Amino acid sequence: MSPSSPSPDDVIHSESFLQALMRRQLGLSVACAATFLIALIGMPLLNYFAPAQMATRVAGFTLSWLILGVLFFPFVWIISFIFIKRSIALEDAEVELVQRSREKI
Amino acid sequence: MSPFFALIGGVDPWIFAFSFVTVAATVWMGFRSAKTAKTASDFFVAGRSVSVGWNASAISGEYLSAASFMGVAGMVMSSGYDALWYPVCYACGYLFLLLFIAGPLRRFGAYTIPDFAEGRFDSPLFRKIAVCFVLFIGFFYTMPQMKGAGVTLAYIFPGMPYWAGVVLVGAVITFNVALGGMKGITLVQAFQYWMKMFAISVPVFVLMAVFGFYNNHVGANVAAGETSAPSTEVTRKALVEKAPKDNAWIAPFGPLTTKAVNAAAAALPAEKRAAYLAEHQRPYSLLYTYSLIIALVCGTAGLPHILVRFYTNPDGAAAKRTTMWVMILIGVFYVFPPIFGSIGRNLMPELYSGVGAKGTDKVVLELPTLLGAKSGVLGSILSGITCAGAFAAFMSTFSGLLVSMTGALAHDVYGRMLRPQASAAERMLAFKAAAVLVGGVAIGLGCFVEPLEINFMVGQAFAIAAASYFPLLFMSVWWRGMTMKGAAIGMLTGGLCALGAAALTNLGTLALDKGPMGKIFAGFAPLNGFWAQHPLLRILCEQPAIWTVPLAIGLMIIVSKATSAQVPADIRMKMLVLHAPEKLGLKQEYIQEHQAGAGH
Numbered sequence: 001m002s003p004s005s006p007s008p009d010d011v012i013h014s015e016s017f018l019q020a021l022m023r024r025q026l027g028l029s030v031a032c033a034a035t036f037l038i039a040l041i042g043m044p045l046l047n048y049f050a051p052a053q054m055a056t057r058v059a060g061f062t063l064s065w066l067i068l069g070v071l072f073f074p075f076v077w078i079i080s081f082i083f084i085k086r087s088i089a090l091e092d093a094e095v096e097l098v099q100r101s102r103e104k105i
Numbered sequence: 106m107s108p109f110f111a112l113i114g115g116v117d118p119w120i121f122a123f124s125f126v127t128v129a130a131t132v133w134m135g136f137r138s139a140k141t142a143k144t145a146s147d148f149f150v151a152g153r154s155v156s157v158g159w160n161a162s163a164i165s166g167e168y169l170s171a172a173s174f175m176g177v178a179g180m181v182m183s184s185g186y187d188a189l190w191y192p193v194c195y196a197c198g199y200l201f202l203l204l205f206i207a208g209p210l211r212r213f214g215a216y217t218i219p220d221f222a223e224g225r226f227d228s229p230l231f232r233k234i235a236v237c238f239v240l241f242i243g244f245f246y247t248m249p250q251m252k253g254a255g256v257t258l259a260y261i262f263p264g265m266p267y268w269a270g271v272v273l274v275g276a277v278i279t280f281n282v283a284l285g286g287m288k289g290i291t292l293v294q295a296f297q298y299w300m301k302m303f304a305i306s307v308p309v310f311v312l313m314a315v316f317g318f319y320n321n322h323v324g325a326n327v328a329a330g331e332t333s334a335p336s337t338e339v340t341r342k343a344l345v346e347k348a349p350k351d352n353a354w355i356a357p358f359g360p361l362t363t364k365a366v367n368a369a370a371a372a373l374p375a376e377k378r379a380a381y382l383a384e385h386q387r388p389y390s391l392l393y394t395y396s397l398i399i400a401l402v403c404g405t406a407g408l409p410h411i412l413v414r415f416y417t418n419p420d421g422a423a424a425k426r427t428t429m430w431v432m433i434l435i436g437v438f439y440v441f442p443p444i445f446g447s448i449g450r451n452l453m454p455e456l457y458s459g460v461g462a463k464g465t466d467k468v469v470l471e472l473p474t475l476l477g478a479k480s481g482v483l484g485s486i487l488s489g490i491t492c493a494g495a496f497a498a499f500m501s502t503f504s505g506l507l508v509s510m511t512g513a514l515a516h517d518v519y520g521r522m523l524r525p526q527a528s529a530a531e532r533m534l535a536f537k538a539a540a541v542l543v544g545g546v547a548i549g550l551g552c553f554v555e556p557l558e559i560n561f562m563v564g565q566a567f568a569i570a571a572a573s574y575f576p577l578l579f580m581s582v583w584w585r586g587m588t589m590k591g592a593a594i595g596m597l598t599g600g601l602c603a604l605g606a607a608a609l610t611n612l613g614t615l616a617l618d619k620g621p622m623g624k625i626f627a628g629f630a631p632l633n634g635f636w637a638q639h640p641l642l643r644i645l646c647e648q649p650a651i652w653t654v655p656l657a658i659g660l661m662i663i664v665s666k667a668t669s670a671q672v673p674a675d676i677r678m679k680m681l682v683l684h685a686p687e688k689l690g691l692k693q694e695y696i697q698e699h700q701a702g703a704g705h
Contacts, residue, residue, distance in 0.1 A: 040402070044395060054357070055329070083204060
């Protein structure tokens with residue numbers, strides 16, 4: 001594919017390495033995004049199909065107002081915290097993998 | 106002299122003093138850092154050396170615009186529950202940016218989105234197309250900032266016309282940016298985040314201590330099916346005629362999302378209205394809500410002035426940590442503006458009758474003056490603090506936009522297209538000239554938008570970004586089969602459709618204005634008649650993201666498949682640079698290879 005690659009036998013230039021790398025990263029991102037999207041898409045649906053339950057009063061707020069106006073923010077922080085921890089760990093693992101295979105050669 | 110006295114008559118000295126100090130401090134910081142910014146690279150991305158804390162504060166400072174500071178509160182007051190989607194999605198959009206775009210883009214290493222567009226597809230032509238959207242989105246985003254400026258100045262100086270405030274503030278910021286550039290801006294933005302946080306939180310706590318807590322103010326509204334309000338601790342003023350009813354305000358699918366259907370029902374004979382509303386109101390407003398969510402969440406990832414800051418992090422891990430901090434900083438902030446909105450509904454309902462600069466958009470500024478009756482000068486001081494925060498809000502966002510747009514003009518249009526051989530001094534001069542040009546156009550546009558809600562206009566800028574840059578970035582990062590033609594056609598079609606829809610909506614709204622704008626835009630009045638017949642089209646025009654984003658992504662896939670022979674030859678290397686950890690040093694290798702191979 002790219003004849004000018006300096007060391008074609010190096011593991012990082014192999015097709016399988018790139019595919020595995022992207023799949024792992026995308027897997028992590030999609031898992032986090034799915035958690036978030038379920039909540040984001042679910043809220044209007046709950047408002048639509050269960051208006052009475054969502055209008056339950058919690059200390060003056062409606063349940064729906066409390067979730068959207070206050071609780072949604074910490075929920076997003078938790079998702080992003082988990083994502084950042086895992087994605088930094090993922091990168092470290094990849095660097096280690098490459099270095100180990102380079103030592104073998 | 107008499108117009109001058111008319112202008113300063115009725116000015117509260119405290120409010121004036123706080124606002125003046127904010128403006129003076131901002132301008133001073135800009136000038137001070139202008140001395141240290143010497144090269145063009147300093148101006149564009151601040152020499153790429155900003156720590157996580159500074160950078161997170163600066164991104165948040167730039168992101169929290171007049172829409173967040175004034176617009177969200179005004180819209181929660183005018184529309185209730187549905188307006189809560191704005192602050193939530195403004196904050197959550199960052200998660201999307203973090204999950205899919207921030208890391209890869211940072212690893213690829215380019216100054217701006219046009220840089221990325223060119224590098225990813227090896228196409229200088231595509232760079233030119235991408236530059237257009239920096240300007241489209243930017244101008245849509247500057248209009249609400251200018252309205253914020255006009256409203257705030259009209260509040261501080263009761264005799265001042267709206268347009269004069271726009272011109273004055275616009276000129277000061279343009280001058281500041283032309284002299285300081287981004288190095289100054291990073292410092293100023295970080296300072297302004299904390300300024301805004303202070304200015305929104307302190308008055309809220311004092312107001313809640315005196316007039317009752319957040320939950321009591323929301324609880325003072327009687328929801329559908331309730332016989333009395335759950336909280337009776339708040340003494341409400343009587344709502345005016347133009348205010349939405351309690352049950353519509355507090356519940357989902359309220360006045361914001363049902364406006365089009367209500368207008369359509371009003372055009373029907375009286376006996377058909379109830380059946381029409383029962384059938385269409387809720388489904389259409391569900392559609393509106395989803396379209397709004399898509400625009401705001403996807404749009405955050407495509408804002409030109411936000412993405413450029415990821416390049417000022419030292420590495421990809423720092424870029425991710427920065428995003429985490431940004432989400433915390435803006436998330437905490439966004440809890441406060443809706444509190445202003447719900448207190449304002451109970452205690453300052455007269456704002457519902459105001460139009461333009463005198464309407465609900467100024468609730469954040471004026472609400473603290475209620476304390477004046479109880480504790481004298483404290484009300485004025487707190488109102489002065491919120492005015493200072495409003496200044497920080499529109500000044501920081503406007504400067505950030507101005508830097509991005511000026512950068513696009515000076516760095517891309519002048520430096521790359523018109524005169525690639527220009528010297529460093531000529532480039533600096535071009536930066537300053539472009540700043541003045543962009544600032545002038547933004548001021549001109551800002552003078553027209555007084556009747557439009559601040560928050561709504563920002564939502565439109567997000568919708569355009571969501572249909573243009575977001576599909577471009579998302580697809581180019583994760584799909585190697587993308588070709589330049591696919592990316593360009595998808596981005597142009599999606600973005601221009603969103604732009605056209607947003608412009609049509611605004612022209613229709615301006616034609617309804619009872620003031621001078623209504624006369625200027627009277628030619629567009631028939632549009633509203635058409636929409637009353639077709640409320641679904643009105644919703645798709647007002648919130649276009651639900652069809653423009655899939656359209657852009659769909660076109661990208663179809664056209665890329667059709668032109669799959671044109672996928673860049675070194676796509677595997679590009680993908681590696683986008684995704685492999687920076688510690689592996691692929692970027693250097695890629696640059697060397699690229700220079701040896703292609704020769705540009």
